[in-house]
Amino acid sequence: QVQLQESGPGLVKPSGTLSLTCAVSGGSITSGNYWSWVRQPPGKGLEWIGQIYLGGSTSYNPSFKSRVTISIDTSKNQFSLNLSSVTAADAAVYYCLRHGGRFFDCWGQGTLVTVSS
Amino acid sequence: QSALTQPASVSGSPGQSITISCTGTSSDVGGYNYVSWYQQHPGKAPKLMIYDVSNRPSGVSNRFSGSKSGNTASLTISGLQAEDEADYSCSSYSGSSTYVFGSGTKVTVL
Numbered sequence: 134q135v136q137l138q139e140s141g142p143g144l145v146k147p148s149g150t151l152s153l154t155c156a157v158s159g160g161s162i163t164s165g166n167y168w169s170w171v172r173q174p175p176g177k178g179l180e181w182i183g184q185i186y187l188g189g190s191t192s193y194n195p196s197f198k199s200r201v202t203i204s205i206d207t208s209k210n211q212f213s214l215n216l217s218s219v220t221a222a223d224a225a226v227y228y229c230l231r232h233g234g235r236f237f238d239c240w241g242q243g244t245l246v247t248v249s250s
Numbered sequence: 251q252s253a254l255t256q257p258a259s260v261s262g263s264p265g266q267s268i269t270i271s272c273t274g275t276s277s278d279v280g281g282y283n284y285v286s287w288y289q290q291h292p293g294k295a296p297k298l299m300i301y302d303v304s305n306r307p308s309g310v311s312n313r314f315s316g317s318k319s320g321n322t323a324s325l326t327i328s329g330l331q332a333e334d335e336a337d338y339s340c341s342s343y344s345g346s347s348t349y350v351f352g353s354g355t356k357v358t359v360l
Binding site: 169171177178181184192193195196228234235237238240241242243 | 253339350353
């Protein structure tokens with residue numbers, strides 16, 4: 134059974150870059166699924182950030198498009214999120230997840246990122 | 251890309267049925283049969299409850315059902331139980347390989 138685990142700094146400075154990695158275990162990241170990032174600000178709803186497919190093709194939420202990059206490292210069986218120019222509004226629990234293109238069926242446990250100087 | 255609209259809260263007594271709505275547009279909910287629903291307990295990751303409007307994943311109780319009419323999807327929980335108290339979010343494919351989530355609904359079992 135595929136498991137996902139997010140990792141990265143829990144504290145990022147304003148105007149800095151948020152960088153998170155999602156390690157995939159129990160299966161190969163080359164399995165043909167899509168790999169996404171979703172976030173949830175404290176007390177608020179879920180927000181889809183973007184996704185990457187095996188061939189490296191990406192799609193992003195237009196709200197983030199100019200600041201976000203998602204990449205994949207098949208040699209390490211992991212994928213990553215970079216979000217630049219962060220502000221307090223980017224503070225959230227960030228989830229990595231796998232999906233087949235229609236629904237999100239496998240989620241990581243989430244990692245809390247705080248934005249503060 | 252605007253969030254799908256859900257009621258902030260819905261409540262019901264044990265044994266009752268409740269319905270949560272999820273309203274979008276013809277570009278997302280109304281345009282595709284790719285609506286899914288997620289249950290989230292405090293401090294936990296979301297769990298898939300319904301996919302493709304009305305399908306249940308293996309292991310999800312048949313007390314949960316989904317439907318769609320026009321630009322509005324609905325999740326119905328029948329025979330409400332204490333363990334159903336959680337936050338519920340809908341999601342829809344919105345074209346061009348993008349997705350949108352709902353604003354979330356807190357379900358309270360009275």
